[in-house]
Amino acid sequence: MTKPDITTLGELKAKDYSIKSIKDELRANLLRNIKSNTNSFEGIYGYENSVIPQIERAILSKHNINLLGLRGQAKTKIARLMVNLLDEWIPVVKGSEINDDPFAPISHYAKNLIDEKKDDTPIDWLHRSHRFAEKLATPDVSVADLIGDIDPIKAANQKLSYSDERVLHFGMIPRANRSLFVINELPDLQARIQVSLFNILQEGDVQIRGFQLRMPLDVQFIFTANPEDYTNRGSIVTPLKDRLGSQILTHYPKDIATAKTITQNEAKKQEDLSVDIHMSDVAKDLLEQISFEARDNEYVDANSGVSARLSISAYENLMSTVERRAIANADDNTQVRLSDFTGTIPAIIGKIELLYEGEQSGADQVAMMLLDEAIKSIFINYFPEIKKLEKKEEKKPYDDIIAWFYEGNEVEILDNASDDEYKASLLKMEPLEKLINAHQPELDEQDKFFFMELVLWSLTAFKKLSKHRFTEGYQFKDSLGSYIQGL
Numbered sequence: 001m002t003k004p005d006i007t008t009l010g011e012l013k014a015k016d017y018s019i020k021s022i023k024d025e026l027r028a029n030l031l032r033n034i035k036s037n038t039n040s041f042e043g044i045y046g047y048e049n050s051v052i053p054q055i056e057r058a059i060l061s062k063h064n065i066n067l068l069g070l071r072g073q074a075k076t077k078i079a080r081l082m083v084n085l086l087d088e089w090i091p092v093v094k095g096s097e098i099n100d101d102p103f104a105p106i107s108h109y110a111k112n113l114i115d116e117k118k119d120d121t122p123i124d125w126l127h128r129s130h131r132f133a134e135k136l137a138t139p140d141v142s143v144a145d146l147i148g149d150i151d152p153i154k155a156a157n158q159k160l161s162y163s164d165e166r167v168l169h170f171g172m173i174p175r176a177n178r179s180l181f182v183i184n185e186l187p188d189l190q191a192r193i194q195v196s197l198f199n200i201l202q203e204g205d206v207q208i209r210g211f212q213l214r215m216p217l218d219v220q221f222i223f224t225a226n227p228e229d230y231t232n233r234g235s236i237v238t239p240l241k242d243r244l245g246s247q248i249l250t251h252y253p254k255d256i257a258t259a260k261t262i263t264q265n266e267a268k269k270q271e272d273l274s275v276d277i278h279m280s281d282v283a284k285d286l287l288e289q290i291s292f293e294a295r296d297n298e299y300v301d302a303n304s305g306v307s308a309r310l311s312i313s314a315y316e317n318l319m320s321t322v323e324r325r326a327i328a329n330a331d332d333n334t335q336v337r338l339s340d341f342t343g344t345i346p347a348i349i350g351k352i353e354l355l356y357e358g359e360q361s362g363a364d365q366v367a368m369m370l371l372d373e374a375i376k377s378i379f380i381n382y383f384p385e386i387k388k389l390e391k392k393e394e395k396k397p398y399d400d401i402i403a404w405f406y407e408g409n410e411v412e413i414l415d416n417a418s419d420d421e422y423k424a425s426l427l428k429m430e431p432l433e434k435l436i437n438a439h440q441p442e443l444d445e446q447d448k449f450f451f452m453e454l455v456l457w458s459l460t461a462f463k464k465l466s467k468h469r470f471t472e473g474y475q476f477k478d479s480l481g482s483y484i485q486g487l
Helices: 009-014 022-035 051-060 075-085 108-120 152-158 191-195 198-203 238-242 256-266 281-296 309-328 338-349 356-361 363-379 399-406 419-427 430-439 445-461 479-486
Strands: 065-068 089-093 123-127 132-136 148-150 168-170 179-184 219-225 246-249 276-278 333-335 411-414 465-470 473-478
Touching (some): 009 108, 009 123, 022 051, 022 075, 051 065, 051 075, 065 075, 075 132, 075 179, 075 219, 089 108, 191 238, 198 219, 198 238, 256 281, 256 309, 276 309, 281 309, 281 338, 281 363, 309 333, 309 338, 338 363, 338 445, 356 363, 363 445, 399 445, 399 473, 411 419, 419 430, 430 445, 445 465
Parallel strands (some): 065 219, 065 246, 132 179, 179 219, 276 333
Antiparallel strands (some): 089 123, 148 168, 411 473, 465 473
């Protein structure tokens, strides 16, 4: 829809134009989407039967909303997507600082202009993309920032008294009149600043210093908050919380499939890479499993949460690790290796908050531990379980592989090995290839080598083999020989 060509108040009246409040706009457009089975929150996954219905009920109830959840749970993204539920264009008094409704002006400027020009009052049109304002709550945010203050420069230039309404400088909230206004991390806002929001939420008007100013603003408020902030940095004051219509709890993805969809949707597109990279489904599962392991790990602070951005950043790091290796070897195409996952460690470290025991172990060690735990969880979906206690006389699926190493053989997988070198290192283990053919016979050539490496890493994670990291890569050997050499 193009911008309407109506330019005056008289033309607007002639069209019998009807103006709705922002909450009525949201409600009407949401009802239309529900009737037509249109997704109002495109790009949000895993909330279809939990969070989204609650948000839709809040919009239909014309509530201001507080999204409460740990970091990386798409709270801000949801708030930004609500812009799509607004009418595409709305008329405003041209030149107004606060998007005055031509039929119900609230600013001194708009009232005077309409009184003077009547039906010739100039009208402008505001697109919904400009009807969104966002503020991150920080301790230095002031009442003047959010609501407004007296502007002494304006008073001096126009020779006005400080008691004149025209000397006011409007803050972010009045300037967001007829718009969505988001305050992120609400508990970080000082209590006295939260108090200043009471009247806006309850009465829809503002109070600036000593002015007896009645300004019924039309704003849809959306707040976001992290439960961790309630104890670490602040809280939402009770009277403000009481004025919020709906508080909605967000959550992390509940399954690997949803987590994969989020990562693939949010990560930098693979088309940007300079080489063609194949990533098997099991590699994608493994990447997501790291986050699931972190959320349940005893060394990671569960109250802080493990953001979905961990998987997104880890995926980008993984692709860059593979791309760098391929370029160094002049390969136009390659596949993701399990050993490439060591390139995700910086992303993992940057996205987890450790408890005291984790800090003592070291962030990099905890990250490697999470990778090992993820490998163990994924491994049992494709291969027989590796038991800690086994009967000696019983033939186990991995005996031949372990015996191959106990005969003095070892395998080195170098970080920057070419594809030919990498495959040669794995193919020299005949028992390993036989195991893959027996339990995963339908694998294509590219996925086969990832599974071979998965078996090696899993046997080390279950303490059946040893894995040693050296400068250029990994060395796999029998656990007993490594122990004796360590002595």
